Amino acid sequence: MKFVDEYRNKENVQRVARAIKEVTKHPWTIMEICGGQTHSIIRFGLDELLPKKISLVHGPGCPVCVTPLESINRAIAIASKEGVIFCSFGDMLRVPGSKKDLLSVKAEGGDVRIVYSPMDALEIAKRNPNKKVVFFAVGFETTAPGNAMAAYKAKAQNINNFSLLVSHVLVPPAIEAILSSKQNKVQGFLAAGHVCTVMGYQEYEPLAKKYKTPIVVTGFEPLDILQGVHMCVKQLEESRYEVENQYSRSVHRQGNSKAIEIIKQVFEVSSRKWRGIGVIPQSGLVLRKSFSQFDAEKIFDLEDIKTSEPKECISALVLRGIKKPHECSAFGKSCRPDHPLGAPMVSSEGACAAYYRYKRR
Numbered sequence: 001m002k003f004v005d006e007y008r009n010k011e012n013v014q015r016v017a018r019a020i021k022e023v024t025k026h027p028w029t030i031m032e033i034c035g036g037q038t039h040s041i042i043r044f045g046l047d048e049l050l051p052k053k054i055s056l057v058h059g060p061g062c063p064v065c066v067t068p069l070e071s072i073n074r075a076i077a078i079a080s081k082e083g084v085i086f087c088s089f090g091d092m093l094r095v096p097g098s099k100k101d102l103l104s105v106k107a108e109g110g111d112v113r114i115v116y117s118p119m120d121a122l123e124i125a126k127r128n129p130n131k132k133v134v135f136f137a138v139g140f141e142t143t144a145p146g147n148a149m150a151a152y153k154a155k156a157q158n159i160n161n162f163s164l165l166v167s168h169v170l171v172p173p174a175i176e177a178i179l180s181s182k183q184n185k186v187q188g189f190l191a192a193g194h195v196c197t198v199m200g201y202q203e204y205e206p207l208a209k210k211y212k213t214p215i216v217v218t219g220f221e222p223l224d225i226l227q228g229v230h231m232c233v234k235q236l237e238e239s240r241y242e243v244e245n246q247y248s249r250s251v252h253r254q255g256n257s258k259a260i261e262i263i264k265q266v267f268e269v270s271s272r273k274w275r276g277i278g279v280i281p282q283s284g285l286v287l288r289k290s291f292s293q294f295d296a297e298k299i300f301d302l303e304d305i306k307t308s309e310p311k312e313c314i315s316a317l318v319l320r321g322i323k324k325p326h327e328c329s330a331f332g333k334s335c336r337p338d339h340p341l342g343a344p345m346v347s348s349e350g351a352c353a354a355y356y357r358y359k360r361r
């Protein structure tokens with residue numbers, strides 16, 4: 001199969017749903033890590049095709065919503081400065097900081113620009129040598145190679161008015177944080193196909209073994225997701241705990257060696273705060289010392305920014321699969337996409353926003 005339509009074909013989807021029903025003997029809780037997969041599940045009603053014994057819970061894999069409030073506030077502080085051109089992917093502009101968002105900074109006259117790649121931001125820096133050009137480097141392992149390449153090229157081409165505001169997060173430490181929690185209910189994982197396209201899935205193998213939890217690398221279309229669930233349930237029913245690859249049309253065990261190499265050359269692993277969850281050890285990327293001249297946090301004099309999440313928001317439980325969005329008392333009332341209180345409602349890929357959009361109440 002090569003085309004999207006084939007992965008949305010009704011007969012194929014129903015065939016796999018029947019296979020899941022046949023294999024399911026016990027109740028199982030499975031988490032899809034990625035917000036894109038959550039969105040597909042709710043949008044296409046895939047969870048409703050599953051036997052009642054299978055519960056899908058939604059993980060912390062939405063890059064927009066896990067970017068910590070402190071990073072948003074830092075972005076806003078930098079973008080508000082004179083002489084700065086602040087570049088970002090468009091979906092970060094509406095994410096609320098403590099007082100306002102980047103779009104408000106733009107409305108107030110700040111030079112905030114939407115770009116489609118960090119290379120576009122680098123080009124803007126070349127064309128505007130008298131301005132400081134900052135790119136908001138957020139996301140998981142998927143966006144890290146492009147951001148690393150931008151810093152690498154800036155160094156090679158001696159472009160000194162370019163920098164990155166880095167807020168990268170990594171998937172395997174988040175899986176470990178979920179599995180090692182005493183409250184954990186997750187028995188199997190669907191790992192995100194695009195992250196594994198970059199990194200491969202070797203890092204997941206010790207986790208599957210240590211926590212006796214199957215991990216199936218899975219794509220994003222309805223058929224992908226149901227095949228991933230089928231492979232995961234089969235393992236659980238057979239008491240196997242391996243890493244399997246449903247998304248073999250894109251993912252190889254070793255990943256993309258060139259992408260991994262450039263990430264390692266420019267970034268190093270560090271602890272990172274996740275919005276709604278808190279600090280997860282060794283779960284983020286920061287620029288290496290040899291690239292510190294491109295670190296926006298070092299270039300700009302920013303006040304120590306401290307933030308707190310609203311008390312009624314249970315996003316720490318939603319993002320770890322312990323509660324579902326509609327179990328939050330604020331869901332659809334004081335918390336809506338136009339007025340999000342917490343991380344999973346902030347972006348359309350967040351679990352609370354997906355439930356709200358597709359009316360799961």
Ligand code: SF4
Pocket residue numbers: 312313314315318325328329330331332335336340341342343344345346352
């Ligand atoms: S509905 Fe809103 S307040 Fe409740 S967990 Fe989701 S983001 Fe937080």
